[in-house]
Amino acid sequence: MRPQTPCWVVCLRGGSRWTQDVVPVTHPNKAKGSRWEAAVRDYLSAVLGVRVERVPAGAQIDRGDLVGVDRVVVECKDVARIDLSVIVDEAVREAANVGPDELPVAVVKRRRRGVADGYAVLPLWAFAELVRRSGR
Numbered sequence: 001m002r003p004q005t006p007c008w009v010v011c012l013r014g015g016s017r018w019t020q021d022v023v024p025v026t027h028p029n030k031a032k033g034s035r036w037e038a039a040v041r042d043y044l045s046a047v048l049g050v051r052v053e054r055v056p057a058g059a060q061i062d063r064g065d066l067v068g069v070d071r072v073v074v075e076c077k078d079v080a081r082i083d084l085s086v087i088v089d090e091a092v093r094e095a096a097n098v099g100p101d102e103l104p105v106a107v108v109k110r111r112r113r114g115v116a117d118g119y120a121v122l123p124l125w126a127f128a129e130l131v132r133r134s135g136r
Contacts, residue, residue: 036078037065039115040107044069064094071133073102078109088121103130 037054044066045052052068064073073095077087091104103126108119122130 032078033076036109036115037076040074040076040118041066043115044074061097062094063098064091069105071101071103072130073098073104075104075106076109077106082108082119084121088123091121092123 041052041054050068052066055065055067065076066074075091075094087106091106095102095104106121110117
């Protein structure tokens with residue numbers, strides 16, 4: 001068995017400004033997931049005008065991947081095979097870990113597309129609550 005050696009991944013994104021994230025990882029899939037989380041964070045921060053942050057890994061109770069979106073727990077997934085029931089169930093569990101008023105949203109990467117074309121997936125009850133909260 002080959003020992004796991006940690007590597008460092010530097011994620012650079014362009015635009016009007018350059019940002020750099022240095023993320024310690026032990027597996028290429030972890031690096032892929034970290035890049036997706038950072039891309040979703042940057043996109044939501046820019047579009048919503050709020051400070052969205054990545055949740056540090058290693059917490060005893062998982063509380064989602066991103067915080068800063070009001071009463072929404074964001075779980076980011078960049079996977080080869082999309083299994084919505086598994087992904088949404090994970091987002092629901094993590095939202096419940098945060099509190100009863102939190103809504104679960106899974107943001108799933110769409111192959112060969114930009115971050116804005118990713119899928120935002122949530123249970124129907126959460127969608128109805130989101131619309132209710134918006135006052136419509």
